[in-house]
Amino acid sequence: MFPPRRIVCLTEETVETLYLLGQQDRIAGISGYVVRPPEARRDKPRISSFLSADLPKILTLNQRSVVEILDMVRLLGAMVGEGAAAEALARRLEEGLAAAKERAASLPKRPRVYFEEWDEPMISGIAWVSELIEAAGGIDVFPEKSRGKSASERIVTPEQVIAAEPDIIVGSWCGKKLRPEKVALRPGFESIPAVRDGRIHEIKAPLILQPGPAALTEGLAALEAVIHSWSRT
Numbered sequence: 001m002f003p004p005r006r007i008v009c010l011t012e013e014t015v016e017t018l019y020l021l022g023q024q025d026r027i028a029g030i031s032g033y034v035v036r037p038p039e040a041r042r043d044k045p046r047i048s049s050f051l052s053a054d055l056p057k058i059l060t061l062n063q064r065s066v067v068e069i070l071d072m073v074r075l076l077g078a079m080v081g082e083g084a085a086a087e088a089l090a091r092r093l094e095e096g097l098a099a100a101k102e103r104a105a106s107l108p109k110r111p112r113v114y115f116e117e118w119d120e121p122m123i124s125g126i127a128w129v130s131e132l133i134e135a136a137g138g139i140d141v142f143p144e145k146s147r148g149k150s151a152s153e154r155i156v157t158p159e160q161v162i163a164a165e166p167d168i169i170v171g172s173w174c175g176k177k178l179r180p181e182k183v184a185l186r187p188g189f190e191s192i193p194a195v196r197d198g199r200i201h202e203i204k205a206p207l208i209l210q211p212g213p214a215a216l217t218e219g220l221a222a223l224e225a226v227i228h229s230w231s232r233t
Helices: 012-020 038-043 055-061 066-079 083-105 127-135 158-164 180-184 213-231
Strands: 007-009 027-031 046-048 112-119 122-124 168-171 200-202
Touching: 007 012, 012 027, 012 038, 012 066, 012 083, 012 213, 027 038, 066 083, 066 127, 066 213, 083 127, 083 213, 112 127, 112 158, 112 180, 127 213, 168 180, 168 213, 180 200
Parallel strands: 007 027, 027 046, 112 168, 168 200
Antiparallel strands: 112 122
């Protein structure tokens, strides 16, 4: 059985992974939402806005945890006849996570972290984000929410965030820029340590909200920078 020669990628992480495996020539089309790597947007035809796809079916296949991201890398590599390269990539990603956990183990204190994926309604972080927060040395304040299969299961109330008392708020509003001042002005938020101490940070959505290699490298590094800075003050 020969690997596919022409692949249409509806998600950014498959595009990113194929480029990392040196298999970008197989990509025949990409989603209009793809921004990584930049050359994909320049060189590949955009054939989908993702809106006409079978969303329920896609959601049942979508990877949500770190393990599932690594499984996706291995599966995609096997599909294009690059199993060994994909395994090497997955192991590098695993090693990067292990190294981050080792660095986190030496932190003098661990902050409570509220990750906000959207603001209206307020949606907390998905499973892989929760795992990356922990790997970087933080404590996700809504770990049970992260296991929800849909965004609606991760909706939180202002009262829940206030009660959680996060030391750090990280916003990654998909498609729009975080406005720290808007977060700080929410009723009751003035009592939250993160707001009181000016610890409201943005991580750009393409770095962490796509379940692919970038989240496990650049997204993790961005979380580490925020968490380690707080921990060492």
